[in-house]
Amino acid sequence: MNPGLKLLLVIIIALEISFTTNLIVNLILIGFSIIYLLFHHITFKQFVGLVFWPFFPAIGLFVSQWLYGGGIDFGTILLTRIYAYVFLGATFTITTEFVELALTLEQDFALPSKFAYGVLAAFNLIPKIRQEVNVIQTAALMRGTVLHFWSPNYISKPSSLQFSGPKI
Incomplete structure (x- = not known):
């Protein structure tokens, strides 16, 4: 896929999940992103990093929403949203070469x-x-x-x- 179009698609999906509070959409995005990354042979170390590093902010956001905010349901939505952002970004960054992106942005998007x-x-x-x-x-x-x-x-x-x- 064209790296510029892939970047545009990731930005549009990220904006879409920013304004929706749907747990099912977040879980579907996480699932498709994991399948896409496994299809592109992500290493085990990269996968563990994608799960581990956002864990603490996600749990912190979940607990703060559970105790002081919108309850367990909204906390779960925000927890899955963080992972949706992380895995969606990983589908772009892990599978796209920077040189290809820069050249595509220059040629196709008038950079x-x-x-x-x-x-x-x-x-x-x-x-x-x-x-x-x-x-x-x-x-x-x-x-x-x-x-x-x-x-x-x-x-x-x-x-x-x-x-x-x-x-x-």
Whole structure:
């Protein structure tokens, strides 16, 4: 399927379930999404991640609706809506290549070519950025410093690397 049309279809379905409070529709979307993902050979690790990560927000929303809001029925609808969003998004993101999407949006939906190729260039820099972060972490470990993701040493030269030679 055309990635641009697939994106448009996912957005339309997501908007539709945003304004409806129907448990059956949510369960049907979840079921079809799981079947579609299994048909496209989703890995077990990806499937567990899709079930596990939205579990806590979904349970929190369910419990808050059950105790303080619209009751168990509305809480169940909202819980299944979160999973419907997650699995619907997964049907797009797991089965669509980013390069194909950018090129389709440029060709079929009149996205400016400078924007499309700029996004592709930025997307292709991600592996290089990860490699450079690993180099910085390794260099810091050689100096006995552990860098965390919030460390400012990723963007500034640490004081231990300052020139300490003779002053002229």
